[in-house]
Amino acid sequence: MPLFFLSYARIPGGRAGHxxxxxxxxxxxxxxxxxxxHAGVAxxxxxxxxxxxxxxxxxxxxxxxxxxxxxxxxxxxxxxxLCGRQWSAITRRAASVPAPRIVPVLWTPYPAASVPEAVQxxxxxxxxxxxxxxxxAAMGLxxxxxxxxxxxxxxIDWIAQRIVAVAxxxxxxxxxxxxxxxxxxxxxxxxxxxxxxxxxxxxxxxDRLPIGREASxxxxxxxxxxxxxxxxxxxxxxxxxxxxxxxxFDPEVVSxxxxxxxxxxxxxxxxxxxxxxxxxxxxxxxxxxxxRAFDEAHRxxxxxxxxxxxxxxxxxxxxERLRGLLESTFPRYLREGRIGQQSAVRGLVTADAFALWFGxxxxxxxxRYLRYIHPQSSPxxxxxxxxxxxxxxxxxTDEGGAEARP
Numbered sequence: 001m002p003l004f005f006l007s008y009a010r011i012p013g014g015r016a017g018h019x020x021x022x023x024x025x026x027x028x029x030x031x032x033x034x035x036x037x038h039a040g041v042a043x044x045x046x047x048x049x050x051x052x053x054x055x056x057x058x059x060x061x062x063x064x065x066x067x068x069x070x071x072x073x074x075x076x077x078x079x080x081x082l083c084g085r086q087w088s089a090i091t092r093r094a095a096s097v098p099a100p101r102i103v104p105v106l107w108t109p110y111p112a113a114s115v116p117e118a119v120q121x122x123x124x125x126x127x128x129x130x131x132x133x134x135x136x137a138a139m140g141l142x143x144x145x146x147x148x149x150x151x152x153x154x155x156i157d158w159i160a161q162r163i164v165a166v167a168x169x170x171x172x173x174x175x176x177x178x179x180x181x182x183x184x185x186x187x188x189x190x191x192x193x194x195x196x197x198x199x200x201x202x203x204x205x206x207d208r209l210p211i212g213r214e215a216s217x218x219x220x221x222x223x224x225x226x227x228x229x230x231x232x233x234x235x236x237x238x239x240x241x242x243x244x245x246x247x248x249f250d251p252e253v254v255s256x257x258x259x260x261x262x263x264x265x266x267x268x269x270x271x272x273x274x275x276x277x278x279x280x281x282x283x284x285x286x287x288x289x290x291x292r293a294f295d296e297a298h299r300x301x302x303x304x305x306x307x308x309x310x311x312x313x314x315x316x317x318x319x320e321r322l323r324g325l326l327e328s329t330f331p332r333y334l335r336e337g338r339i340g341q342q343s344a345v346r347g348l349v350t351a352d353a354f355a356l357w358f359g360x361x362x363x364x365x366x367x368r369y370l371r372y373i374h375p376q377s378s379p380x381x382x383x384x385x386x387x388x389x390x391x392x393x394x395x396x397t398d399e400g401g402a403e404a405r406p
Contacts, residue, residue: 001045001065001066002045002046002048002062002065003039003041003046003047003066003067003163003167004035004046004048004066004068004069004070004163004167005047005048005049005063005066005069006024006028006031006048006070007069007070007071007077007086007087008021008024008049008071008072008077008107009072009074009077009079009080009083010052010080011076019052023142024049024072024107025049025051026145027145027156028047030153030156031047031070031156031159031160031163032046032047033046034157034159034160035047035160035164038160038161038164039167048062048066063086063089063090063181067101067167067168068101068102068162068163068166068167069086069087069090069101069102069103070103070104070105070159071083071087071104071105072105072107073104073107073108073110073119073124074108074142075111075114077107078110078114078115078116078119078188079188080188081186081189083188084116084185084186084187084188084189085184085187086181087118087119087187087188088187089184090102091118091187101166101167102122103159103162103166104119105124106124106136106137106141107140107141107142108140109138109139116187116188116189118187118188132144132154132155132158135148136151136152136155141156193250194245194248194249194250195248195249195271195366196249196250196251196252196272197244197249197250197251197252197271197272197273197274197365197366198251198252198253198270198271198272198273198274199237199240199241199244199251199253199273199276200253200254200256200275201222201223201225201236201237201256201276201278202222202256202275202277202278202287202291203223203236203276203277203278203280203281204218204225204278204280204281204284205218205220205221205224206219206220206224207220209280210280210283213280213314217229217312219235222256222281223235223237224237225278227278227307227309227351228311228312228350228354229309229312233351236276236307237276239355240274240276240358241253243355243358243359243362244358244362247362247363249362249366252271256275257290259273259275259294260290260294263293263294263297263299263302264297268373269299269301269369271369272301272303272362272366272368272369273301273302273303274302274304274305274358274361274362274365275291275294275302275303275304275305276305276306276307277291277304277306277307277326278306278307279308279315279322279323279326280315282322282329283325288325291329292330294330295329295330295331295332295333296332298332298333300368300369300371300372301365301368301369301372301373302365303341303361303364303365304333304341304344305344305345305348305357305358305361306326306344306346306347307354308322308346308347308348309349309350309351310350319347322347323347326346326347327346333345340360341361343357344357
């Protein structure tokens with residue numbers, strides 16, 4: 001079990017008889033000797049580095065069993081997939097260990113923009129290395145070894161002491177084979193941005209309620225509407241924003257007026273869109289006209305979701321009339337939508353059904369957005385998988401799938 005594993009980005013090529021990574025191995029030998037001296041162990045047990053001819057299983061065994069991981073930071077290191085997977089292997093294994101086990105080395109300076117997010121909290125410039133600290137931070141150890149040998153040795157000794165200090169806090173060996181390493185993600189690979197999703201809530205505020213409507217589920221703004229009452233949590237706008245983030249989207253809640261302007265415009269839409277409707281709002285003539293305009297536009301990358309909560313006595317009492325308002329306002333969504341989409345338009349009676357269909361409609365609207373607006377893009381997989389019976393557009397079928405539910 002080596003005390004440390006040296007991780008570096010190999011330089012390809014090289015002239016016959018010349019190893020382009022010779023300075024790496026020279027540094028390793030000196031570091032291994034210092035670690036052995038400080039820890040009181042044999043050099044053979046102090047460290048490990050993989051040479052070009054080192055068997056893969058031997059390197060994996062050392063990576064699995066090392067007590068400290070010593071990466072040589074450089075711009076090349078942050079773009080090497082093998083180094084990124086080694087980092088994943090170490091950070092995954094070290095998640096439950098309180099003591100730090102990564103001892104980075106600034107090998108060559110690199111632009112700040114090239115630093116992956118995974119590395120940002122593990123800087124490589126040590127403090128307390130005396131006169132060597134400034135030169136090391138400016139030049140990196142690679143150049144320091146060539147130009148300032150005494151300062152380089154001071155830095156190497158500091159690194160060796162750090163390795164010895166963190167090694168006792170390491171975890172037990174973790175088995176890792178070639179297939180397991182290949183399955184690990186490259187920790188340095190850029191994370192793709194979350195796809196956008198726009199959400200609009202059409203609901204009255206508490207000072208603009210229909211005559212006779214009880215006000216307990218409303219607030220100062222339309223976004224404060226709580227269709228399923230306090231048991232279901234906060235306002236619906238907050239709930240669907242959290243649901244969208246859990247699905248991997250970057251949600252944006254926008255006003256209904258903005259939704260109509262964008263739908264009527266000629267610019268390329270920036271995101272798929274979900275309209276969430278309180279049927280009580282449709283008793284207002286202006287709101288009803290705006291909602292009909294949304295239905296008439298009926299863009300493929302839009303969806304409508306409505307709530308008819310069965311725990312709201314007033315809504316339950318007037319459910320037939322409210323469903324009639326929905327059917328007269330959104331005839332195209334009801335006529336052209338699949339069964340699940342029609343159920344979502346006619347009104348969902350529970351918070352669980354609402355959350356379920358929000359996720360389904362968000363996914364299917366996004367896929368249609370890609371199909372119509374960005375056909376060159378490949379649809380992503382849902383962060384939470386698909387429901388049984390899900391079809392190519394992410395919605396279930398009538399034959400035993402989720403859409404067959406009322």
